[in-house]
Amino acid sequence: MLYDQKPVTARMFFREAIKRAMHEEMARDPRIFIMGQDVGAFGGSYREFDGLFALFGPERVRDTPVAEAATIGIAAGAAAAGYRPVVSITYMDFLMLGFDALINYGAKLRYKSAGGLNAPLVVKTTAGAAGQGVAHSQCIEAWLMSVPGLRVVAASTPEDAYGLMKTALRCDGPVVYIDHKRLFPIPGDVPVSETAIPFGVACVRRAGTDLTLVSHGYMMRPALEAAEIVAAEGISCEVIDLRSLAPMDVDTLAASVARTGRLLTLEEGQTVCGVGTEVAYRTFERTGPMPWIRLGALPAPVSSNPVLEAACIPDAGRVADAMRALSAR
Amino acid sequence: MSRIDPIQALRAMLAIRAFEDALAQRKNHGFQLLSTGEEAVAVGLTSALGPADQLLTGGRSIGPALARGVPAGALMAELLGKVDGMNRGRAGRGHMSAPDYGFFGAHAVVGGNISVAAGVALAKQMDRDGGIVAIMFGDGACGAGALHETMNFAALWTLPILFVCNNNQLSVSTAREASMAPAALSDLGVAFGMWTRTIDGLDVAHVAEVAAEAVGHVRAGRGPAFLECQSIRLRSHSTTARETRSRAELAELRARCPIQRLAASLIEAGLLDAAQFATLQLEATAAAAQAMAHAEASPYPSAQEVLQHVV
Numbered sequence: 001m002l003y004d005q006k007p008v009t010a011r012m013f014f015r016e017a018i019k020r021a022m023h024e025e026m027a028r029d030p031r032i033f034i035m036g037q038d039v040g041a042f043g044g045s046y047r048e049f050d051g052l053f054a055l056f057g058p059e060r061v062r063d064t065p066v067a068e069a070a071t072i073g074i075a076a077g078a079a080a081a082g083y084r085p086v087v088s089i090t091y092m093d094f095l096m097l098g099f100d101a102l103i104n105y106g107a108k109l110r111y112k113s114a115g116g117l118n119a120p121l122v123v124k125t126t127a128g129a130a131g132q133g134v135a136h137s138q139c140i141e142a143w144l145m146s147v148p149g150l151r152v153v154a155a156s157t158p159e160d161a162y163g164l165m166k167t168a169l170r171c172d173g174p175v176v177y178i179d180h181k182r183l184f185p186i187p188g189d190v191p192v193s194e195t196a197i198p199f200g201v202a203c204v205r206r207a208g209t210d211l212t213l214v215s216h217g218y219m220m221r222p223a224l225e226a227a228e229i230v231a232a233e234g235i236s237c238e239v240i241d242l243r244s245l246a247p248m249d250v251d252t253l254a255a256s257v258a259r260t261g262r263l264l265t266l267e268e269g270q271t272v273c274g275v276g277t278e279v280a281y282r283t284f285e286r287t288g289p290m291p292w293i294r295l296g297a298l299p300a301p302v303s304s305n306p307v308l309e310a311a312c313i314p315d316a317g318r319v320a321d322a323m324r325a326l327s328a329r
Numbered sequence: 330m331s332r333i334d335p336i337q338a339l340r341a342m343l344a345i346r347a348f349e350d351a352l353a354q355r356k357n358h359g360f361q362l363l364s365t366g367e368e369a370v371a372v373g374l375t376s377a378l379g380p381a382d383q384l385l386t387g388g389r390s391i392g393p394a395l396a397r398g399v400p401a402g403a404l405m406a407e408l409l410g411k412v413d414g415m416n417r418g419r420a421g422r423g424h425m426s427a428p429d430y431g432f433f434g435a436h437a438v439v440g441g442n443i444s445v446a447a448g449v450a451l452a453k454q455m456d457r458d459g460g461i462v463a464i465m466f467g468d469g470a471c472g473a474g475a476l477h478e479t480m481n482f483a484a485l486w487t488l489p490i491l492f493v494c495n496n497n498q499l500s501v502s503t504a505r506e507a508s509m510a511p512a513a514l515s516d517l518g519v520a521f522g523m524w525t526r527t528i529d530g531l532d533v534a535h536v537a538e539v540a541a542e543a544v545g546h547v548r549a550g551r552g553p554a555f556l557e558c559q560s561i562r563l564r565s566h567s568t569t570a571r572e573t574r575s576r577a578e579l580a581e582l583r584a585r586c587p588i589q590r591l592a593a594s595l596i597e598a599g600l601l602d603a604a605q606f607a608t609l610q611l612e613a614t615a616a617a618a619q620a621m622a623h624a625e626a627s628p629y630p631s632a633q634e635v636l637q638h639v640v
Binding site: 151 | 417426445478637
């Protein structure tokens with residue numbers, strides 16, 4: 001068909017989608033600049049800033065020393081003073097070093113100044129396990145979701161990586177933008193026209209009637225794989241991608257669970273005080289209590305040992321087992 | 330030669346002293362960190378700053394904010410949690426800001442304010458507006474990693490920032506000698522190639538003169554500077570912390586009061602007499618009482634405001 005209603009798309013990798021959003025937004029807004037380790041000529045540890053240094057120069061693409069605390073602090077200060085910094089923190093585990101500036105200063109600045117100041121800062125960081133060990137593998141997004149004033153998003157497709165970054169760069173407050181190591185080599189279709197994806201809007205990736213699975217980030221892949229497996233057994237699983245953890249699209253979650261009557265939450269991080277627990281509580285506030293299983297990492301650090309790493313983190317087989325168990329309730 | 334009008338400096342120091350005294354005397358004044366004994370640092374430093382500059386501080390922010398020109402009534406209201414405060418009373422001493430007055434604000438996590446200040450300095454550098462940033466912190470903050478990381482950044486990027494250590498010799502109860510290894514705290518800047526100086530922070534004219542030199546260095550784009558002002562703390566760490574020093578020790582410190590010292594030198598030089606000094610003190614007390622009356626007359630916010638300005 002010559003005039004298709006679907007948007008024209010281009011195939012690209014996750015990292016290219018991030019770079020495209022950065023490029024477009026930096027060209028639009030001279031206040032945006034990047035700082036982080038190896039973001040300059042090197043192009044970022046995952047090449048997600050490839051070419052931006054050549055385009056925008058060292059003032060807007062700034063290599064930093066290994067100093068996460070001061071990097072985020074400087075970004076927060078520059079944001080408060082009118083700029084829109086993007087800080088690249090190579091691993092989410094290292095974000096802990098910058099919590100003071102991000103949480104105590106950035107996230108509270110609008111509140112404590114009664115709206116006089118804000119800190120439009122984006123911290124782009126990488127979550128998840130890929131063989132790098134106990135301090136390079138964590139998913140601590142649930143910690144961040146509990147901070148008033150902080151927005152937390154996690155894309156699972158190049159399209160969302162692009163659209164969520166566009167929104168993050170236009171947002172008037174600190175945003176933690178989480179990508180995942182295992183998503184970088186995965187291509188996807190991204191609209192050719194500029195399309196921002198609003199925060200607080202979840203996406204139904206697969207329609208279903210027997211249970212609702214809610215997840216985000218890389219875990220969407222085992223989730224969809226498992227949904228396919230159990231579909232052959234006659235279990236129809238709706239799969240929802242949160243995309244935005246804070247704010248959270250409770251409307252979409254509650255509408256789905258009200259229909260399916262069962263909830264499976266899935267995350268790569270810890271289940272204690274985790275994303276899934278929050279999803280369940282806020283969903284059941286609307287729907288009333290429903291059968292629920294929460295799946296996440298085992299309560300152990302994530303080792304670089306391949307056997308122990310795989311043992312710790314959910315995979316499609318474990319997700320499928322949980323779907324079967326839940327649908328039998 | 331002094332760069333500051335000594336009578337104006339005396340007025341400014343008396344204003345801080347009287348303001349903090351009035352605050353301390355008020356019942357239910359909250360958790361306050363006062364700067365009694367440290368007034369010459371704030372007044373001397375701010376005399377060297379211009380309107381395009383910004384000052385940031387740690388939690389010991391009241392004196393510096395007043396010295397920077399934040400209106401006393403709004404400041405007192407802020408400290409007491411009233412809506413006429415600059416931040417509607419929700420920031421308090423630890424987190425207040427008044428950037429229109431060149432007081433970009435406090436951040437009371439010790440050391441954490443320093444990198445934020447460098448970010449404001451980076452913004453000024455990119456704005457190319459000629460403004461600089463001064464960041465005040467205590468000797469206690471000198472052990473914090475944030476300071477060391479930030480000094481490296483500031484030197485690497487030639488940021489227009491003046492690090493001002495108000496060394497009041499005590500980190501709550503821990504003596505400076507027990508918490509910091511360097512002989513002088515300004516030595517911390519040496520490794521980063523900074524302009525550094527350690528001076529008597531009780532001599533306001535000297536602070537003003539050296540601060541002007543440091544500001545000139547920073548403003549000229551010659552990189553960051555580190556100024557250590559050795560002062561004294563005449564009160565306990567906070568209004569709720571117990572005093573750890575002996576009476577004799579405190580009496581000895583009080584004899585070094587920067588305000589009395591300035592007044593005595595002016596009287597000796599024939600620029601002030603005892604009656605005029607008494608008048609200045611009364612004026613400062615009256616202004617503090619007025620600020621307190623303004624704050625007392627202002628209401629607390631309504632509880633409905635608790636969810637405003639969160640995101």
